[in-house]
Amino acid sequence: MGFLPIGGTSLAMAAGTPALAIANPNIAFYYGAHPPVDELQAFDDVVIDPATATPPDAQSTPHTAWLARIDLRTQTDNSAQTPAAYVSQTVTPLWNRGYRGFLLDDGAPLDQNDRPDDGWLAGLVQAIHAQYPQARVMLRNHLGLAAHIADQLSAVMVDSLYRRYDLLGGFFADVPAAERAEALQRIGALRRSGASLAVVAVDYCARDDRACRRDAANRLEHDGLTPFVTDPSFATVGIGRIEVMPRKILVVQTPEQGEPLDLTAGVRDIAMPLNYLGYDIQYADANQALPHDIDSDRYAGIVVAIDRTVDNPDAWRRWLLGRIRAGVRVAVLGQFGFPIDQEAARALGLEVVPGAAPPDVAPHIVDKAPMMGFEILPPPDIRDALGVRVGAQGKPLLRLKAGSYVYDMAGMLPWGGYTLDPYGIATLGGIQQERWAIQPIDFFEQALALPEMPVPDVTTENGRRLLFVHVDGDGFASRTEFPGPAYGGQALYDQIFTKFPIPMTLSVIEGEVGPTGLYPKISPTLESIAREIFALPNVEIGSHTYSHPFNLEMIDPKTGARITGKVKKEWGGDSAFSLDIPHYKFNLNREIQGSIDYIDRRLAPPGKHVVVLQWPGDAAPPAIAVRRAYAAGVLNINGGDTVITKTNNSWTDIAPYGVSKGPQPDDFQVYAADMDENVYTGDWTGPFYGFTRVLETYALTDRPIRFKAIDIYYHFYSGTKLASLRALRQVYESTLKQAVLPIYTTEYIKRVLDWRRVAVAREGNRWLVRSGANLRELRWPLGHGVPDLKTATGVSGYLPGPGGLYIHMGGDQASFSIAPRGAGDIPYIAEAAGFVRHYRRDARAMSFDFGGYYKPFVSFADANGCRVTVDGKAVAAPVRNGVLRVDVAGRAAQQVTYHSLKVNCE
Structure with a gap:
């Protein structure tokens, strides 16, 4: 049985990227139908198959060229078609799609004694250059021909230097050492001939064998080649000089029928600590079809969060054990979801405890790891015992004993770890609160073996905690309860919006303000107030929909229509789905696009328009609603319920950054960073000064761990009472005394969306990070x-x-290694209350553009002997204890005013 060559490749750059390749690029090859763009963007060039995949928009991956595969193996008779005709038929359509280079692959193996004068292939290279002089052309193997036409090529890809894969037999075989030595000799001769060709060596390992990929990449690099090691079908995020850190985690749970995803434990409790560790969460239902492409190249692990019966436990067990066998790490929180019999126990490295648990003997703790009992340690109850112990290869985290019956309620094993109910998340039914019984960050780090890596951060920029403000439109039509302005909106304009010159995002409900809504008689007055507010330079505009649906979860996820039937009592009983606007029948497009069009047409000043949709009511929209918001050209926010306080001090009350309602990027809902005043005022029943307690939330989400940015989030009805206005002023004043960086709500949302896609890769002892257009920390x-x-x-x-x-990142990509301590003689930005753009460093000199909305300044550390110019003018800024601070002019407006800073140090 012969060994067949694998795959085929073509280089081609996507539209909008430079025609010339960078020197010695990191190259990846992926031929699957759905390339994992987030991970692959860590590479400089990515080869895809244009027959099954489409390159992403160049703006979303500005540092990556997406290359097309041309498979010449269909060209069996060279005389049947001239090279020029082949270019016209095959190459030109790819060129018109934006590709600017081509790897030509006719399936020739590396050990083939190819002729330097291979006429048809050489003619094809010449024909490509004749039609497209700037095209990059690359060959797969064909070392003899490459040497002959080196001046017309940009690179050569060679494969199977160490391993071949037998396509028919389905097994790998090592390449004989003599054959490999001969190939390396030929590659060396090609290089010594003076050709400046990059040589990319592709080798193969099983899809689930990450260790093999690492080892093979190291060997190829040791041979002086640019490596890339993947699986035989080229459907893996392989390893080259760089190894991409997977940043996705799959949470598998069992929600009740019709239960909104937002209310599940996977979103409500589990996602936040995983977000903090740097991981984006996807969700699956153990009672539905489970995904088949959960592999360790893209997923850092699986979290099992099952809290009720699985419909088909056998199918679920097969799926989970299959992922474990494939090398995917797993953390089980609550229960496994299938019986742990002897067979399952062996597969999991567990031991079934013989006999039965004594019902009349109270268990006690024998051994407890430090991570157990984090916020609470529920008392042992023999009824909770699953009857398993950690085997010899594992480590118990919580061992209990009842008589001679010894069992482990939590443990670490070679495949991951588990903690069983109630020692994961414990419910305190009497006070309707939850507590973590295990330290979730420590548990997930150890169970999923998460690597130490630079974590993209959405809470901070340039060392300052991000601060944003957004106001929902509720109560815009409400009258004030004190002398002066007639409406709460006017009071907020007078006492808040114009008094605190920081970015704010303000919205209205069309059904409250507009002429077709609830209050047509006072609509002209309300619209006038709204126009005055939206005209402020520090205000960006949001929509809070048309009729303010209270129960977005009651929207049909397929059609977008309202699901009739009972709604939640807390939103007004069986009849209240939304504001009761006469003659209005719910329509999702009217809620979203219609309200946006109304605000843009009647309320927004010239040059401004709606930029964000602020979800109303339960803020639990289905994917169809989220997608329609993005389709309307706006971002979206709200939901999440971060309400941690001193009297409810639990990490279970800190929400994640958002929730993915589906598989597409435009299915993602961004959560408010903190909750609004309604929560702190007893659902607006009092005390009406209660919003001051949000300062507790800000503090508890900052220290000892900074989980969240600061979000001053409230409604227009806060302008109707003196107590609530005083509370607002106190919140603003207290917050602005802290080390914050005010930004617009949309700027925060964009950072969260970028955070999901950041590529983090390791190259030896260096880190490579590509962060997107907005995220910089x-x-x-x-x-x-x-x-x-x-x-x-x-x-x-x-x-x-x-x-x-x-x-702090000075741009959208960074490369660095970690040193034991600072250099001490290189100045750097320690802190900045503003945005750094176009950053450049040259030894002890720096230059960049800088600006901000509120009291912008930048502080430099290790700045002895440094001089600063701002917009070309020298600035007198004394250095104190090695720190130099420069203040610049700035104000909250739709566009930042940037200043050119240059720092020169002796």
């Missing part, structure tokens, strides 16, 4: 070193803060 463990600024690119500075070292 990374977090690194405190005490584990700092970026080596002497060798870093794209790093503007760093500052210790709550929970980590905050590393």
